[in-house]
Amino acid sequence: MQFSLSTHWNAGWHETGEAMVDDILELGVDRLELGYDLRIDQVPGVRRRVEEGAVTVRSVHNYCPTPVGALRGHPELFLMSDREQRTRDSAVLHISNTIQFASEMGADVVVVHAGRISMRHISTTLLNMVADGKQFSKRYEKLRTKLLMKREKLAPPCLDRIKGCLEQLLPYLEKHHVRLAIENLPSWETVPNESELVTLLDHFDSPHLCAWHDTGHGRLREILGFSSATRWLGKYGSRLAGMHIHDVSSTGVDHVMPPLGSMDFTAFKPFVRSDMVLAFEPAPGTPAAEVREGMRTVAQAWDTETREDTPTA
Numbered sequence: 001m002q003f004s005l006s007t008h009w010n011a012g013w014h015e016t017g018e019a020m021v022d023d024i025l026e027l028g029v030d031r032l033e034l035g036y037d038l039r040i041d042q043v044p045g046v047r048r049r050v051e052e053g054a055v056t057v058r059s060v061h062n063y064c065p066t067p068v069g070a071l072r073g074h075p076e077l078f079l080m081s082d083r084e085q086r087t088r089d090s091a092v093l094h095i096s097n098t099i100q101f102a103s104e105m106g107a108d109v110v111v112v113h114a115g116r117i118s119m120r121h122i123s124t125t126l127l128n129m130v131a132d133g134k135q136f137s138k139r140y141e142k143l144r145t146k147l148l149m150k151r152e153k154l155a156p157p158c159l160d161r162i163k164g165c166l167e168q169l170l171p172y173l174e175k176h177h178v179r180l181a182i183e184n185l186p187s188w189e190t191v192p193n194e195s196e197l198v199t200l201l202d203h204f205d206s207p208h209l210c211a212w213h214d215t216g217h218g219r220l221r222e223i224l225g226f227s228s229a230t231r232w233l234g235k236y237g238s239r240l241a242g243m244h245i246h247d248v249s250s251t252g253v254d255h256v257m258p259p260l261g262s263m264d265f266t267a268f269k270p271f272v273r274s275d276m277v278l279a280f281e282p283a284p285g286t287p288a289a290e291v292r293e294g295m296r297t298v299a300q301a302w303d304t305e306t307r308e309d310t311p312t313a
Contacts, residue, residue, distance in 0.1 A: 001272070001304040003295055004058045004279040006244070007046075008035030012284050017045025021055055027292060033059040033279040034105065037073030040065045050105060058277045059109040059181075059242060060102040063094050080165035081115025081158035081191055088161060092168050095180075099169070103176040109241050109277055111212050114162050114182050115191040117154045122147040123187035126224055127252045135225070144225065147188055158191045159200070166204060173208035181212035181241040186220035186254065194232040201239050210241035213271075214281070216254035217244075219263055223252060233271040242277030243268075245298055255283035257294030265301035272302055 005024050014020040020042060024032065032055050034046065043065050049055050066073035078091035095112060102110050122143055129140050166180075173180055182197055192200055197211055213236070218229035233240065247261025248254045257280075258265060272278070280298075282291050 001274055001278065001302070002031055003029065003245070003299075004031040004033050004277060005029045005291070006033040006035045006061065006279050006281040007038055008033075008061070009280075009282045009284060009286060009291065011035055011037050011039070011042065014042070017042035017047070018049060019045070021046055021049040025054065027288060027295075029295075030055050032057050033061060033111075033277070033281070034064050034102075034107070035073070035281075036061045036064050036066065036075045038065045039073075040068065047105070057102075057105040057107040059111055059279055060098060060105065060107050062098045062110050062112040064098050064101060067094055067097075075113040076116065079113070079115050080162045081117070082161070083118070088165055092165050095165075095169060096172050099172055099176050099178050099180070102178050108177060109179050109181050109210070109212075111181050111183050111242075111244075113185060113190070115158050116185075117151060117158055117189045117191060119150055119154060119189055121187065121189055123189055123224060127220065130223055131251050151188060155191050155193075155196070159196055162191065163200070163203065166200070166209065170204065170206055170208060173206075179208050179210050179241055181210040183212040183214055183244070184217050184221070185214075186217040188221070188224060188226050194227050194235075198232075198235055201236075210239050211236040212241055212243070214244040214246075215263065215265075215268065216246045216248050216261075216281075219248040220252065220254060223248075230267055230271070233268070238273075240271065240273075240276065242279060243272075244279055244281040245294075246281050246283075247294070255281060255286075257282050257286060257290045258297040259293070260290065265298050269302045 007020060010020055010023050034057055063077055070077055078087050080088055080091045082088050098110050134140055221227045246255045247258040247263050249256050250262050
């Protein structure tokens, strides 16, 4: 079992793709996830390192590289759930571009944020209340119930729009031998939720459509009191293509490296398979020593090893 590292960690402070990859190689990691903030001018350098055999690209996070004209990289530049047909068409077009890019780089998984409901972001308020110790208050329960009821009303048309986009993307995925992995997101205003994702996977019943579990996002959903990560990981089974690995602080900040957060990574061990993509996704600017320690911590929790040539901090 080997870990990957997302270029989201260091793409922002390197001018060239070679320098970005070499920075990751110094950690003893030779497997990459190309992040959504990878710039087009960095692609030639990454491609050279791949062709040299220095690194392997295991996964690509949509949209990648950052589309021309976008002010910055972001996984929700266009959403398949959007009410506007033009926006959904843009989502399909640019996801298709990411699929082709992934295939060219030798990756067989594209990670995607599928959708978001157009409503006030109550999850943020709830997380702030949890941080203040107010998760058992009447106001918390009132807001939580309001969120559930509004979401139940607004989610179905969003899911229908996502299905329409996936119908268009599946032939392209099959052509390029790439899997599209739908990531769990931290707020309850996003779609699909866990049960909706299982329904989507059952509906299409395709090896080219998979689930992707982000450990930090899953923990935030648990903190909100809406789901259990391990319960749903058991239901995804072989349809889980991979994981983003990071921790969550006691105040609800994610993308920190274990053991600096509050998560018990031994709970994930039963769901980890040798064929899964296991990509660490630290916040940009995380010290290299914390990234190394995070990989060691998770490797110990899962009774595996990081590469023997991984430098010590």
